[in-house]
Amino acid sequence: MFFSRxxxxxxxxxxxxxxxxxxxxxxxxxxxxxxxxxxxxISLTGKYSTNGIHAQNGYELAVKMINENGGVKVDGKTYKLxxxxxxxxxxxxxxxxxxxxxxxxxxxxxxxxxxxxxLTKAIAPVTEKYKIPMVEAEGASRSLFTQxxxxxxxxxxxxxxxLASSIALAAEIAKGNGKDPSDVKIAMAFxxxxxxxxxxxxxxxxxxxxxxxxxxxxxxxxxxxxxTATLTKTKALKPDLLVVSGHSKGAATxxxxxxxxxxxxxxxxxxxxxxxxxxxxxGAGATEGILCPTQWSETLSYKDDLFGTAADYDALxxxxxxxxxxxxxxxxxxxxxxxxxxxxxxxANSFDTEKLRDALAATDMSTFYGNIKFSEAGNNIAKPMVLxxxxxxxxxxxxxxxxxxxxxxxxxxxxx
Amino acid sequence: MLDNLQILIAxxxxxxxxxxxxxxxxxxxxLVAYGLALVWGVMNVKNLCQGDYVIVGGYIAYLMAQSGxxxxxxxxxxxxxxxxxxxxxxxxxxxxxxxRDMFTSLLATFGLALLIxxxxxxxxxxxxxxxxxxxxxxxxxxxxxAIQWVRLISLGLAGALALGIVLFMRxxxxxxxxxxxxxxxxxARVLGVNTDQVYAFTYALNAAICxxxxxLVSLIWxxxxxxxIVYSIRAFVIVTAAGLGNLPGVIxxxxxxxxxxxxSAFLLGAEFAVAAVxxxxxxxxxxxxxxxxxxxxxxx
Numbered sequence: 001m002f003f004s005r006x007x008x009x010x011x012x013x014x015x016x017x018x019x020x021x022x023x024x025x026x027x028x029x030x031x032x033x034x035x036x037x038x039x040x041x042i043s044l045t046g047k048y049s050t051n052g053i054h055a056q057n058g059y060e061l062a063v064k065m066i067n068e069n070g071g072v073k074v075d076g077k078t079y080k081l082x083x084x085x086x087x088x089x090x091x092x093x094x095x096x097x098x099x100x101x102x103x104x105x106x107x108x109x110x111x112x113x114x115x116x117x118x119l120t121k122a123i124a125p126v127t128e129k130y131k132i133p134m135v136e137a138e139g140a141s142r143s144l145f146t147q148x149x150x151x152x153x154x155x156x157x158x159x160x161x162x163l164a165s166s167i168a169l170a171a172e173i174a175k176g177n178g179k180d181p182s183d184v185k186i187a188m189a190f191x192x193x194x195x196x197x198x199x200x201x202x203x204x205x206x207x208x209x210x211x212x213x214x215x216x217x218x219x220x221x222x223x224x225x226x227x228t229a230t231l232t233k234t235k236a237l238k239p240d241l242l243v244v245s246g247h248s249k250g251a252a253t254x255x256x257x258x259x260x261x262x263x264x265x266x267x268x269x270x271x272x273x274x275x276x277x278x279x280x281x282x283g284a285g286a287t288e289g290i291l292c293p294t295q296w297s298e299t300l301s302y303k304d305d306l307f308g309t310a311a312d313y314d315a316l317x318x319x320x321x322x323x324x325x326x327x328x329x330x331x332x333x334x335x336x337x338x339x340x341x342x343x344x345x346x347x348a349n350s351f352d353t354e355k356l357r358d359a360l361a362a363t364d365m366s367t368f369y370g371n372i373k374f375s376e377a378g379n380n381i382a383k384p385m386v387l388x389x390x391x392x393x394x395x396x397x398x399x400x401x402x403x404x405x406x407x408x409x410x411x412x413x414x415x416x
Numbered sequence: 417m418l419d420n421l422q423i424l425i426a427x428x429x430x431x432x433x434x435x436x437x438x439x440x441x442x443x444x445x446x447l448v449a450y451g452l453a454l455v456w457g458v459m460n461v462k463n464l465c466q467g468d469y470v471i472v473g474g475y476i477a478y479l480m481a482q483s484g485x486x487x488x489x490x491x492x493x494x495x496x497x498x499x500x501x502x503x504x505x506x507x508x509x510x511x512x513x514x515x516r517d518m519f520t521s522l523l524a525t526f527g528l529a530l531l532i533x534x535x536x537x538x539x540x541x542x543x544x545x546x547x548x549x550x551x552x553x554x555x556x557x558x559x560x561x562a563i564q565w566v567r568l569i570s571l572g573l574a575g576a577l578a579l580g581i582v583l584f585m586r587x588x589x590x591x592x593x594x595x596x597x598x599x600x601x602x603x604a605r606v607l608g609v610n611t612d613q614v615y616a617f618t619y620a621l622n623a624a625i626c627x628x629x630x631x632l633v634s635l636i637w638x639x640x641x642x643x644x645i646v647y648s649i650r651a652f653v654i655v656t657a658a659g660l661g662n663l664p665g666v667i668x669x670x671x672x673x674x675x676x677x678x679x680s681a682f683l684l685g686a687e688f689a690v691a692a693v694x695x696x697x698x699x700x701x702x703x704x705x706x707x708x709x710x711x712x713x714x715x716x
Contacts, residue, residue, distance in 0.1 A: 047542040047642055192687055219687035223646040225637045228437045229681035229689070235560065236423045236430055248544040252638045256546060260553050261562045281546055416553075 030109035031079070031351055036072060038083045038341065039108030041098035041123060043115045046090025051275075051330045052115040055138055057321050058334025059083050059112060064320075065306055066338065072345045079345075081338065088114055092122035099126040108132075109353050112337055115330070117141035117159070117195055124152050133357045135344075137337035138330060140295075142198050145377035153360050153378045155336045155369065159195055160202030161385040162293045163243050166269035167206040169291070169387060169399050170241045173267070173410050182211035187239035187265070189230045189254070191246030192219040199245040199271060215239050220246055225253040231261050244270040251276035259286035259416050266411030267291065273390070274326070284393025289412020292388050296329040296369050297397050299405050300386065306339065307368045336369035420683050429557035434678050440567040442674020443574040444636070446667045447629040448647050449654035450578060451622035453666045456655060458598040458618045459514050461521045465529035466651050467644030469623045472532060473498055473630020474639035475540060477547040487547035487635060488566075491573060494627040502623025506616045514615055529644060536641035547634040570632040577628060578667055581621075585663075594618055598661075653693070657700050 030037055040059065043052030063081045071078040084106055088095035095114050102108040103126070111127050113120055113136020120139025124147070127134045133151045140159040144152070171181035186207055190200040197219075207214055215237045218230045227244075234242060242265040244254040251270050255278040258268065273279075273292035298314035307313040313335070317327045340363055345351075348359035364373045370383030387399040389408055396406035424431045448470055455463045476497060477490040509528060513521045551565035585591035596604040597614045605611050626647075633639060633647075654673055658665035673693055680692035 045537075047537070049537075050541055050543060189686070218681075218685050221686060221690045223643075223649070223690070226441060226678075227686075229434060229678050230686055232430055232433055232437070233420070233423070233682060236427060249638055249640065249643075252544045252546055256638075260564045262553065262555070262559065276544055281548070 030107055032082075034077070034079050035082050036074075036079045036110065036345065036351075037106075037108055038081060038110045038112050038338075039085075039102035039106060040083055040112040041086045041088040041095045041102065041114050041119070043090040043119065044085070044087040046088075048090040048115050048119070051138070051328070052090070054328045054330040055115050055334040056085060057317075058137070058331035059338055061317060061320055061331070062335040062338030065316075066342050069306060072342050074345050074351065075349055081342070083112060083338075084108060088119060090116075090119075092118050095119040096122045096126055099123040103127070103130050103132055109351070110341060110356070111135070112334075112341075113137055113139055113154070117144060120144055120152075124149055127151055131353060131357075133353055133360055135337045135340050135360065137333040140198075141195055142201070142379075143194065145375075145379045149378055151357055153340070153363070153374050155340060155372055155380050155383075156295050156333045157383055157385045158379050159198035160205070162199045162202065162271050163245060163269055164202040164206045165293060165385050165387045165399055166241065166243060166267070166291050167203055167210065167212070169408065170212075170267055171210045173408070174240075182213075184210070184212045184241060185215045185237070185239040186212055187216035187230075187234050187237065187242045188214060189216070189218045189220055189227060189242070189244045189246070189250075191222060191250050193222055193247075196245040196247070196250070196271075203243055220250065225249050227253055227257050228261065231257055231263055234263055234265060235261070239265055241265065241267045241269070244268070245272075248272050248276040251278055252281065255282050255287055255290065259283075259414070262416045268412060269293070269387070274328070274395070279390060279393055279395075284390070285415035287390045288392070288414040289409050290390045291398070291408075292390065292395060293385050294329055294388055294395075295383075295385065296332045297386055297388060297395070298327060299397055300370070300403050302366065302368050302370050304339070304365075304367045307335070310368045313368045332369050336367050336372065339367055340365070340372060424682075427560060429560035432557075433561040434682050435675060436561065436563060437567075438675030438678035439671055440564075440571055440636070440674070441678060442671035443571045444629050444632050445647075445650050445654060445673055446670025447574050447577065447625055447632075449651040449658075449666050449670050450581070450663065451625040451629075452651040453655045453658070453660065453663055454594075454618055454625075455622045457661050457663075458594055459510075459615050460518075461510060461514060461525065461619075462518065462652075463619075463622065464522060464525040464648055465532055465644070466622075466626060467647030467649075468529045468532040468536075469498060469502070469626035469644075470630040470633055470647045471536060471639055471641065471644045472501070473627030474547070474634035475536060475545070475630075476627065477631040477634040478540075478545045478639065481547035481634075486549055487631065488549050488569065490547075490631045491628050494631045495624045498627025499620045499624035501627075502620035503616055505623065506619040510619055511612070511615070529648070533641045533644060540641065542641060544638045544640045545634070546638050547631075549635050564636075566635050570636060574629070574632065577625065581625070582663070590614070590617060653697055657697050659704070 042056050043049055067080045071080050086098040088098055111134035115138045117139040120136050128149055135153050137155050140156050142158045142160050170184050174181045174184050190196040216233050251272040269291035278287050298310045300310045303309040314327045318324050343365050344359040348355045372380050373382035375381045388395040389398045398404050398408040452466050455461050473494040476494040477487040480490040481487040513524045549566045553562050553564045555562050593609045593614050597611050601611050654669045658669040677689045677693050681689035
C-alpha cells in the first residue's frame with residue numbers, strides 16, 4: 001500500500017478543494033450569455049412530491065410565457081429566464097444542502113423558493129447568509145416572517161390568515177340574523193404542528209376581536225387520525241362554527257367523521273379540502289356547505305398583461321400540462337413568483353443582488369394571482385385569503401364579498 | 417377538565433359513546449400488536465416494519481375500492497396476499513437475521529420499513545387515501561351514541577380473526593409447533609419440529625394479520641405511505657405493557673389503550689391523549705419493576 005488511510009483522506013480533501021475552486025470560477029454563471037439563471041431546490045420525490053411538482057410546473061409555465069413574450073429587459077438588452085432545479089427529496093436538511101450547492105457551486109444569485117414552510121425554513125438561513133434574494137411561493141408559516149429575513153419575499157398569504165376569514169364571515173352572518181357576534185360559539189380542532197398552530201393563532205386573534213367564545217380548543221396529535229372524541233364534544237356543546245386544520249389527513253378525517261357522526265354545526269371550515277379531495281372521496285351530499293380557504297381561485301377577477309385573467313391562466317395551464325382537472329393554487333403562486341422576479345429585474349435594471357433586493361422590496365404589481373406588495377417582513381400584504389364553499393359538489397367563492405361569485409349558504413344543509 | 421367531566425355526568429350516553437369508539441379503535445391496535453407479540457415471542461425479532469404491513473393492507477383495500485369492489489371484501493384477499501408477501505420477506509431478509517443479536521434484526525426491519533414506505537410512495541404518491549365501504553351509521557339515545565357500521569363490522573372481524581388465531585395456536589399442529597419453538601427452539605428441533613418453517617409461517621402470519629388490520633384502517637381512518645410508524649409504535653407500546661408471552665394480555669391491552677386514549681382525549685383535550693397513554697405505560701412498567709424487586713428479594 002502506498003498510501004495510508006490518512007494520506008488518502010488528505011488527498012481526497014485536496015481533490016475536493018480543487019473541485020471547489022473549479023466551481024467557484026463558474027460562480028459568475030448567474031447570467032449566462034443572454035440567459036438569467038434562477039435556482040430552486042424543490043420536492044420532486046418524497047412526501048411533498050405532488051405539490052412540489054405543481055410548483056415546478058408553475059415556475060416552468062411562467063418561464064415559458066416570459067421567454068415567448070419578449071423576455072426580461074435589463075439595460076436595453078433582452079434576456080431569457082431559466083431555472084436550475086434540484087430535488088430536495090422533501091427533507092429540510094437536503095434542501096439546505098442543495099441551496100448551498102446552488103449558490104456556491106452553480107453560482108446562482110437569484111433563488112426561487114422550495115415547497116412547504118418546513119423546507120423554506122431550512123433554506124432561508126442559507127440564502128440570508130450569502131445575501132442572495134429569494135422569492136418564495138409555497139412557505140406560508142408566519143414564523144418565517146418573524147426572523148427579520150432581509151432577502152426573502154413571499155407572494156402568498158400567510159398561514160394565520162387561512163381560516164381567519166371564516167371568523168369574519170361568521171360575525172357577518174350573526175349580524176345579519178340580528179345576533180351579536182360575541183354570541184357566536186366556536187369549536188376548534190387543530191393538528192399539533194407548526195402550520196396548523198399558525199392557522200389557529202389567526203383564528204384565536206380574530207375570535208378575540210369579536211369577543212366570540214371558544215368552547216372547544218383541541219390540538220389533535222400528529223400521528224393518529226381520529227377525531228371522534230372532539231366531534232362527540234361538538235355534539236354536546238353545539239357550537240355555531242367548527243374550524244379544523246390538519247393538512248390532508250385532518251381534512252379527510254374530519255370530512256369523513258363529520259358525515260359518519262352527522263355533526264349538525266351550521267358552519268364548518270377546514271383547510272386542505274382540495275388536497276384531500278373530500279368532495280370526490282366522501283360525496284357532494286356529505287361535504288355540502290363546508291368552507292375551504294384557498295390562496296387563489298380561477299374565478300377571481302384578477303388579471304395582468306402576460307397571462308390575462310385568472311381564468312385565462314387556468315385554461316393555459318390545463319392546455320400546457322396533461323392530467324389537471326383543477327389548477328392547484330400551488331402552481332399559480334409559483335408562476336406569480338417568477339413574474340415578481342421579472343418585474344424586479346426590469347425595475348432594478350441591473351444584476352446586482354443588493355439593487356435587486358431593494359427592487360423586490362418595492363414591488364407593487366397586479367397579477368392574475370392577485371396583487372403583490374411586500375411588508376417589511378417580506379410577506380405579501382396586498383392579497384387576501386379567499387374562502388370557498390362546497391355547494392352541490394362544487395367550490396364557489398363566497399368571501400371576501402368583493403370577489404364572491406356566490407352567496408354563502410347558511411346553515412349548511414348536508415345530506416348524510 | 418372539570419367542565420368536560422360535567423358534560424359526561426350530564427349525558428352518560430356520551431360516556432358510553434366514547435367507550436364504544438375506544439373499543440373500536442382498540443380492536444385494530446390489538447390485532448397489530450398481537451402479530452408483533454407473536455413474532456417477538458417466537459422468533460425474538462422486533463419487527464419495526466409492522467406498521468408498514470398495515471399500510472400495504474390498506475392500499476390493497478384502496479385498490480379494490482377504486483375498481484368498484486366493496487373494500488370490506490379486501491379483508492381475505494389482503495390476508496392471503498400479505499401472508500405470501502411475509503413469507504417472501506422471511507426468505508429474503510428475516511431468515512438471515514433471526515439468530516443474530518437484537519440490533520441486527522432492528523436494523524433489518526427498519527430498513528424494510530423505509531423501503532416499503534418509499535415503494536408505496538412511488539406507486540401511489542404521497543396523497544392521503546381512504547376506502548369507502550358506504551355502510552353508514554346508526555344512532556341511539558337521541559343521536560348521542562353513534563355507531564358506524566363499518567367500525568362495528570371491523571370489531572366483529574377483528575374479534576373473529578383473533579379467536580381464529582387463538583384456536584389455531586392451541587389446537588393445530590402448526591400452532592403447537594409454533595408454541596414449542598417459542599419455548600425452546602433447540603428442544604423443538606431435537607423433537608423434529610422444522611423450526612425454519614415455523615419461523616417462516618409465524619412471520620407470514622404476522623404480515624397477514626397486519627394486512628387485514630390495514631384494510632380496516634383504510635375503512636375507518638386514512639392511509640398514506642408514511643403513516644406506518646403510528647401503528648408500529650402503538651404495537652410496541654401494547655406488547656410492552658402486556659408483557660411478552662402474554663397473548664390474551666396483548667388483546668386486552670389493545671382495547672385498554674383505545675379506550676384510555678379516547679377518554680383522555682375527551683377529558684383532557686386531544687393533545688394529551690398520547691401523553692396520557694404513555695404515562696400509563698410508565699406506571700405499568702414501574703409497577704412491574706416493584707413486583708420483580710420483591711421476587712428478587714425472595715429468591716435471595
